Amino acid sequence: MRREPPRSLADYAPLVFPALMLTVFFVVPFSIMIAVSFFRRDPAGFYTPDFVVDNYARFLSSFFGGVLGFSLMLAVLVAACCVAIAFPFTFLLIRCSRRVQTVWLVGLLSVLSLSEVIIGFAWSTLFSRTAGITNLLVAVGLMDAPQALLPGFGAVLTGMVYQALPYTVLVLYPALVRLDPTLLEAARTLGASPLRAFFNVVVPALRNTIVATLIMVFVFALGSYLLPQILGRPQHWTLSVLITDQAIYQSNMPFAAAMAVFLVLISLALVGLTLMVGRRESAA
Amino acid sequence: MSGLSLKDVTKRFGDFKAVDAVNLGVPHGTFVCLLGPSGCGKTTLLRMIAGLEDPSEGAILLDGSDITPVPTHKRDFGMVFQSLALFPHLTVGQNIAYPLRIRDRPREEQARRVDELLKLIHLGGFADRPVAKLSGGQRQRVAIARALALSPRLFLLDEPLSALDAKLREAMQVELRQLQQRLGITTIVVTHDQREAMTMADLVVVMGEGRIRQAAPPIEIYRRPADAFVADFIGSTNLLAAIADGSGRATVFGRPVAGLPMPSGLAKAVLSVRPEDVRLDKVGAGAFDGTVTFVRDLGATIETFVEAGGETIVAVATPRDKPDVAVGQAVGVVLSPDACVVLAR
C-alpha cells in the first residue's frame, strides 16, 4: 500500500477526534497555565485575571535560587547514579536469553509503573526505625539498636534512584539491542579482555546514547514530586514539590504556574538538546 | 481489442524514469513473463497494471476499455506478491475465501470454492491450518489459490517463486504453467530468472532500463535476440566484435567467417554465438585459432574456455562428442554461420 497525501476532506476525518482532544485538553490547559502565571493571586479563590510579572520576579529571591540549585543538583546526581548502574546492567541483559530478558522487563515495568506514593511509602518503611533494614542488621548482630535512616538526603536520593532506574534501563534497552554484537567480538578477537572491550569499544560507540539517556533521566528526576516530601526534610524539597505545595496548600496558583512555566522551559531545552544529540548520532 | 494493451506507459520517480514509454499487447489467455535484471522497471510495470502505482503517462487498456483510472480494488485481478502477503491472522481456508467473504458471498459458496481450489493446488484438507504452519511451497500454492479464488480477469505474479529453493522452484514453474493452461487465464509474471521465463511463457518481454528490449516467444528470444543486451541476458553467449571486409563478409579477428555475410550498410557489428554452437577442431580448420585456457567438466556438459585475440570464447559439448583437448593446446574455433546472430553495435 502506498502512503499518500490526503486528497479529500473525508481523508482527514480520522484526525478530527485526536486533534480536537489534544488541542482542547492539552494545548488549551497549557495556554491557560501560562496565562495564569501572569495573573494576580486571590487568597479567597484561585486567582484574578491581570498582567503582572511579580510571580516571575520571585525567582530572583535567594530562597528560590536555593531550591532551583538543589533541584538541578539532585536531578544530576540521580541521572548519574542511574546511568552508572543501568548501563552495564542493560548491556549484560541484552546478552541474556529471551526468557531472562522478558522476566526482567516485566519486573522493571512493574516497578516503573508504581505510584510515587507507593515507592515513597515502601522506602519510608524500609528506612524506618520500627520496620526498617536496621532491624535486620541488629538481628545479625551488626548493630546495637535499630535506627531511622530518614528523613535525609540519602533517603531522598535512594528513593529517586529507585524510581528512575527502571526508566533508565528501558530508555537504554532499544539503543543497546541495536548495538552490533560483532563489534565486541572483533575487539575480543583482537585480544581485548571483556572489561577492556566494554570500556574501549561499547562505551565510546554509545557515547551519544549515554548523554541522551542522562538528559532523559535528568528530566524524569526533575518531575519527582513526592519522594523529596516523604523521604526528606523541607530543605530537600525540589521545584516540583514546591509547585505542588504552592498550588494546593498555599493556594498561590499564579506563582505555581510561573514556576511550572520555568520548569517547562528547562525541560524543553534539555529535550531539544537530547534530540540534537540523537540527530548527531544518526548522522554520524 | 481483446486482452491487455499498454499504450506509452511511463512511470517517473522524480527525475528517474523507472518505466519508459512501454507499448505491449497481450492477447487473451497468454502467459507473459516480464524478464530483466533488478531495477529494470518490470515490477513497477506490473504494479501499474495492478493499479498499485499510477502511470505518470500513458494508458492501460483491458478488452478495449481504459482501466488506468480504476482503483485496484475494482479491477478484479488476482495478484501473488513476492512476499506472498498471506494474512497471518487467518487460516489457509480463510485466506483463500477472503475475496469472496468481503463480497458477502454465501458461506456455502465460500466453502465450496475453498475446497475446489485446495484440490487444484493439491492441498485438500488444509483449510483449517494456520498459514504459519505451512512449508514454503505450500504457502506459495495458497497464495496462488487465493489470487485465483474469484476467477480474475488477469493473473499477476511478482517474483512468485524467488523464496523457494532451486528444485522446488523448477517443479512449481511446471505446475504453474500447467495450471494456467488448464484455466486459460491471461497471466503476467515478473521474474529475473531466464530459465523460469523459458519454462512458462508464451511471450517473454525482456526489459532493460525501463524499456522493452524485445518481446517474443521464448525460443525466438533465444535464437534471434534483438540486441546484445538480450543475447547476453538470455542464457549465456559469446559476443565477438565483427567488421565487414571489402566484399561484405563478416570478419572476426581479421579472418572472414565462411558463409556469413554482414547485413548491408553495417560496417561494425557484434556476433552472438551460443556456446553449444561453437565447435573445436585442428588449428587452421576453423574461423580462427585460439589456446585452451580451462576445461570444466560438469558431467552433463563439458565447457572449454578458449582464448583468442584477447577474448575468451566458451564452447559447450556433451560427453558423447567431448573434444579431445588439454589446457595450453592450440585449437581452431569453428563457428557455424546459421547459428551466428549478427547484431548492430
Next chain:
Amino acid sequence: MTVTLLRRLYFALVALFLAAPLLVVLGVSVNEKQDLSFPPKGFSLSWYGQIFLDPAWRSALVASVLLALAAAALAVAIALPLAWFLWRRIAPWANVFQALGLAPFILPPVITALGFLSFWATAGFYGQAWTAAISHAIFFVTLPLVTLSLGFASIDRSLVEAAATMGADDRIVLRTVVLPLILPYMVSGYAFAFVLSLNEYIIAYMTVGFTMETLPIKIFNALRYGYTPTMAAVSVFFVAVAALVFGLIAWFGDIRRLLGAMGSEKS
C-alpha cells in the same frame, strides 16, 4: 567463568535493590497487629481483606479502577485514529499531533497536572470525576500511541495491497486486515495506560483530589495521618496487578519488541 559469576552477582544486587522495599512492604502487610514492624509479628491476611471490606478503601479501589478503565479506553480512542492516520497518509504537519501526544509523558507530570487544574478551574468543572478520566487519558495517550505506532510499523504493506487486489476498499482493509493485526498492540497500549492510571497520583490529586479519593490519594492521605497495614496490603496489591498485567502482555505478545527491540523475532 568469572565473567558469568560477576554478571550473576551484579544482577542479584540490582534485583535486591528493586525488590527490597517491596519485600519489606510485603512483610509489613501480614503483621497481625496494627503496627509497623519488620520482620512481621504474627501472620494475618486480614489487611488484604480490609481493601475490600473497609468502605473507605473499597470506594477508593472502585474509584481507581473505574478511572483507569475509562482513561485507558479514552487514551486508546485518541491514539488509534491518530496512529492510523500517520501510518496511512503522508502529512508531515500531522506530526505536530504526534508530538502533542508524546509531550505530556516527557514533561514533568506536575506541569501537566497544573495545566489541568487551571483548565478545569477556569472551565468551572473543577472536582468532577469525569475530568480526572479525561486528564488521565491525555496524560497517558503516549503509551497507546507508542505501542500502536510500533504495531502499524510492523504491518507488511503488501498485505494491504493484496487485500486491495482482491477487491477490498480502504474501509474493508481497515476492518479485515489492519484492525485484527493491530489488536495486540491496542491491548498492550490499553494495559499500559490502565496500570499507570491506576498508580497515578499528582494529576488525580490536582483535578479531583478534594472530591474523590483514588487509591494512591488514599494511601498518601493515610500516610500523613498515620500508618495502617492496609496501606502495605494495597501496595502489594498494586505491584501484583502491575506484574500480572505486564506478565500477561509478555505471555501473549513480545514485550521486548514493544520496548523497542526491533527485529527481535530474528534473534
